[in-house]
């Protein structure tokens with residue numbers, strides 16, 4: 001009895017030379033005649049890449065094979081069947097379990113014999129190599145273009161045009177827009193405010209429209225510091241979908257410094273990256289908008305969550321009472337006691353008003369700030385050394401993993417790449433923090449009595465109208481717990497005009513007793529510990545703002 005066969009032919013869209021479907025089918029038909037096979041069906045996939053498994057008719061063929069109605073799949077060439085050794089072996093094993101064998105016109109082998117199987121493997125191995133080579137040569141071509149600063153397609157980013165050779169050149173008017181964008185974000189303005197200003201000035205996007213409050217892609221674009229990045233987008237997964245939130249591992253990306261004319265300086269660019277990182281962080285850990293003065297600044301000493309303002313009815317008269325309460329009570333109970341809101345607000349306000357924003361305290365503040373600054377510098381030096389050691393370590397680890405990639409099985413490749421990406425993420429975050437710290441150090445302004453007076457005056461001027469804003473500017477956080485209240489002040493406003501990156505703090509402590517009952521206190525500064533403590537037996541009346 002003549003054995004039955006189906007044909008499988010595939011044609012990919014890429015420009016490489018290959019046999020047409022018609023040609024493949026002709027050869028297969030010829031082959032079947034000489035080998036005494038009856039063709040009972042054909043499966044054809046067109047214009048799809050051989051590296052993915054999303055070949056619709058191939059998949060259908062694999063399913064149909066289970067019915068055992070035919071004995072062979074005949075292909076013109078093994079690389080039409082699969083271009084990866086591991087996939088081919090996988091499918092071959094599967095087919096074998098349904099009693100189906102693969103035959104190739106070009107690689108005429110019998111996979112029943114050891115020689116056939118071996119030849120099979122080698123041939124497919126070569127196909128895989130071929131695909132990798134192809135990728136490499138495409139990449140090389142793109143790299144060549146990138147090196148010449150040429151575009152690899154698409155519209156140029158805002159701030160650039162293409163010249164006649166498709167090389168990126170600066171569009172001066174748009175470049176000005178880009179500089180405004182980076183400048184405003186580096187000074188802490190919101191996307192919305194930025195969009196408003198740009199539209200007011202009748203500036204426009206690359207597409208010619210008004211700006212919407214989304215500048216993320218522009219702010220992340222490394223072309224603005226002259227870097228040409230190619231091959232960042234992630235390849236399709238085996239199911240043919242693309243994960244747009246992901247990006248390739250760093251070693252797969254081509255980065256060429258100084259390949260594009262620069263629009264933004266490094267300092268501004270890295271400062272913006274740090275701000276974006278922090279905004280993302282704040283987005284994940286939002287501070288509540290609240291009518292209560294200290295909500296958002298408070299942190300529970302017991303569980304770390306943010307206490308919020310609340311009204312409780314307690315006591316004999318059931319009179320409503322305003323308290324700060326750890327909201328974590330709602331889910332997993334936190335046994336932190338409520339804090340009387342009026343007392344806590346009063347203590348904090350009094351301190352800020354009498355010790356931080358008071359002209360007569362400026363000389364004392366100057367000494368404290370100098371000490372804080374000194375501490376920050378020596379601490380930063382240590383931290384930066386640690387960071388740069390860690391970056392070096394990570395670089396080494398990444399290099400080792402990258403060198404292993406070519407040796408491992410394909411199934412392992414993804415795992416290693418994911419690991420590399422994890423390391424790279426840590427490395428890049430560290431690098432941004434390192435640069436930010438470096439820039440911050442160089443930007444720090446040495447405080448003087450005059451500058452302190454100015455800061456105090458400015459804060460006092462806005463204190464009445466926007467007490468919450470002023471407090472948020474000067475207070476980093478207030479940790480409340482059973483032992484008392486611990487406030488971490490932010491000295492940034494005194495030290496530089498834009499306290500964006502570093503939080504230079506010094507501490508204030510209030511004993512629990514004070515917030516609960518005692519309303520008379522005076523603080524003194526402990527220069528050794530950089531902390532304000534209530535003076536013993538002091539009697540100063542609490543004042544409200």
Ligand SMILES: [Zn+2]
Pocket residue numbers: 300301302303304305326327328334335336
């Ligand atoms: Zn708590």
